[in-house]
Amino acid sequence: MQTPARSRFHTPAKIVGLSALAGTILPPLAFVLGVMPLDAVKVMMFISTIAWFAAAPSWMKVD
Amino acid sequence: MTGRHDTGLSPEHGMVEEIESPAVGSEYERQPVPEKALMGPSSFWGMYAGEHTAGTEFMIGPLFVKWGADAFSLFVGLLIGNLLAVLTWRYLTAPIACSERLTLYYKMEKIAGRRLVTFYNLANGLLFCFLAGAMITVSATAVGPFFPEGTILMPTFSSTMPTGPAWIVSCIVIGAAMTFVALKGYDVVALVGHYAAPWMFLIFLACAIVTLGKLETTDVWGLLTPPPGTTKSISFFGIVLFAWFCNAAMHIGMADLSVLRFARKPSAGWASAAGMFLGHYVAWICAAILLIYWVRERGVDPQEGKDPGTMVNDAVGWAGLVCIIIAGWTTANPTIYRAGLAFQALFPALSRTGATLLAGGVCIASGIFPAFAMRLLDFVGVYGTILAPVGGLIVVDHFLADRVGIPRDPAEKSGSSFNVAVLIAWMVPVLVGLSMTAVSPVNPWGFEVPAWYLPLPCTIACGILYIILSKLAGGRSAAIA
Numbered sequence: 282m283q284t285p286a287r288s289r290f291h292t293p294a295k296i297v298g299l300s301a302l303a304g305t306i307l308p309p310l311a312f313v314l315g316v317m318p319l320d321a322v323k324v325m326m327f328i329s330t331i332a333w334f335a336a337a338p339s340w341m342k343v344d
Numbered sequence: 345m346t347g348r349h350d351t352g353l354s355p356e357h358g359m360v361e362e363i364e365s366p367a368v369g370s371e372y373e374r375q376p377v378p379e380k381a382l383m384g385p386s387s388f389w390g391m392y393a394g395e396h397t398a399g400t401e402f403m404i405g406p407l408f409v410k411w412g413a414d415a416f417s418l419f420v421g422l423l424i425g426n427l428l429a430v431l432t433w434r435y436l437t438a439p440i441a442c443s444e445r446l447t448l449y450y451k452m453e454k455i456a457g458r459r460l461v462t463f464y465n466l467a468n469g470l471l472f473c474f475l476a477g478a479m480i481t482v483s484a485t486a487v488g489p490f491f492p493e494g495t496i497l498m499p500t501f502s503s504t505m506p507t508g509p510a511w512i513v514s515c516i517v518i519g520a521a522m523t524f525v526a527l528k529g530y531d532v533v534a535l536v537g538h539y540a541a542p543w544m545f546l547i548f549l550a551c552a553i554v555t556l557g558k559l560e561t562t563d564v565w566g567l568l569t570p571p572p573g574t575t576k577s578i579s580f581f582g583i584v585l586f587a588w589f590c591n592a593a594m595h596i597g598m599a600d601l602s603v604l605r606f607a608r609k610p611s612a613g614w615a616s617a618a619g620m621f622l623g624h625y626v627a628w629i630c631a632a633i634l635l636i637y638w639v640r641e642r643g644v645d646p647q648e649g650k651d652p653g654t655m656v657n658d659a660v661g662w663a664g665l666v667c668i669i670i671a672g673w674t675t676a677n678p679t680i681y682r683a684g685l686a687f688q689a690l691f692p693a694l695s696r697t698g699a700t701l702l703a704g705g706v707c708i709a710s711g712i713f714p715a716f717a718m719r720l721l722d723f724v725g726v727y728g729t730i731l732a733p734v735g736g737l738i739v740v741d742h743f744l745a746d747r748v749g750i751p752r753d754p755a756e757k758s759g760s761s762f763n764v765a766v767l768i769a770w771m772v773p774v775l776v777g778l779s780m781t782a783v784s785p786v787n788p789w790g791f792e793v794p795a796w797y798l799p800l801p802c803t804i805a806c807g808i809l810y811i812i813l814s815k816l817a818g819g820r821s822a823a824i825a
Binding site: 309310324326339 | 537539542543547548549550553554556557558562659661662663664666667777787
């Protein structure tokens with residue numbers, strides 16, 4: 282059962298989490314397509330990593 | 345590769361207490377799992393996906409490159425080998441788990457007796473330590489890029505000894521942190537592993553995508569084709585067998601009875617596909633591509649390789665370093681904890697803290713020496729060869745005992761605590777098998793067999809020997825001691 286706080290943050294956390302996953306995989310693709318330099322890819326991926334671990338506990342289901 | 349191996353040890357019980365991840369609870373150690381505790385397949389898909397994407401995947405892909413594996417072997421061989429592993433889980437492990445609904449250790453206790461299971465757990469505990477040591481080694485390579493180049497001399501494939509004081513300190517710090525967390529229990533670590541799983545898989549994928557961008561090609565097949573003249577040290581068949589048996593202890597060795605006994609139906613065994621095809625297919629190939637870049641563009645000798653930390657940092661930066669540390673940490677941590685339990689059962693006077701510290705110390709000591717990580721393929725084969733054969737005993741007991749006229753659960757029926765038939769049936773194939781491998785100090789056979797060829801033959805031999813010895817014992821009871 283979700284706590285009220287967890288329930289309140291569920292949707293925004295899910296959006297942040299999914300965006301973080303996108304931020305982990307899209308920058309490398311942008312690098313391959315030549316639209317993003319590698320340094321920016323690394324920064325984006327690190328920020329996405331922080332965002333993922335901040336958001337995941339609020340919405341990922343644990344059996 | 346995974347470090348999840350339940351020891352089933354408890355000094356309070358003498359031996360059998362389930363040590364489980366939160367996914368499967370920590371109950372029903374000495375009784376069949378009841379209907380109310382059964383779980384649907386979704387619980388198992390996430391667990392397998394997370395646990396088979398570990399830090400050591402960063403070693404295995406490059407080791408295939410070192411051994412000159414070709415593109416066909418990697419794409420098709422790994423596909424077939426992983427499929428065979430999944431089928432083994434689905435059609436051998438899961439049906440027994442759903443029928444018996446017991447932990448491996450309780451089932452083993454019924455067949456082999458309590459004292460012999462303690463011996464099995466000693467082997468298990470030591471192998472846990474070396475496996476966790478390899479994970480400490482891999483994690484320690486992620487420390488190097490945080491310091492000026494050359495501060496920490498990184499090990500290569502040929503390294504067996506510590507590379508210097510800075511390397512030793514890195515391993516001690518990382519190993520001590522892992523041991524400290526293990527002292528607190530590993531629920532938090534298991535949670536972090538659960539949350540990390542999808543992100544970790546994408547980091548592996550990102551490493552490969554960035555590397556393809558650097559190489560300005562999308563021809564992965566061409567990249568994975570070794571240049572002409574490359575010595576091929578691993579065949580297509582070898583790769584199939586490695587993929588099939590790198591987790592032999594889990595499937596034919598029946599360690600996953602402890603997990604799959606909670607499955608509502610044997611079809612939950614298909615969940616292992618998540619671990620095999622994400623962790624042991626995509627992640628291995630991605631890791632292999634990393635080293636290929638360093639060989640082609642940076643002139644690295646494939647026989648020496650490059651440490652995972654440097655390669656991953658070069659590809660995706662700090663996110664990759666965090667991935668290496670978390671992947672190693674989440675897998676090594678429960679391994680240290682369970683090794684501690686194994687030692688505690690052997691030495692009941694030891695406190696839980698003392699036993700975990702002892703296990704952590706052995707793990708750190710083995711992690712300092714890169715030999716275990718750098719010879720991971722051999723080690724994984726040895727690990728499977730030693731532990732998988734007990735699965736042969738369980739298969740015989742479950743499927744064949746009535747047909748061949750030997751008792752089921754003989755130790756339980758006779759009240760024996762040490763079934764000599766089991767010891768002989770287990771040890772003879774293992775000792776003969778190991779004597780054929782490169783890790784054996786004495787090889788009387790005149791030829792060498794890769795260790796990962798051996799889990800299946802040793803398991804079959806163990807089952808056959810067990811039947812013969814049980815019959816010789818008179819069919820009354822195989823528990824002859």
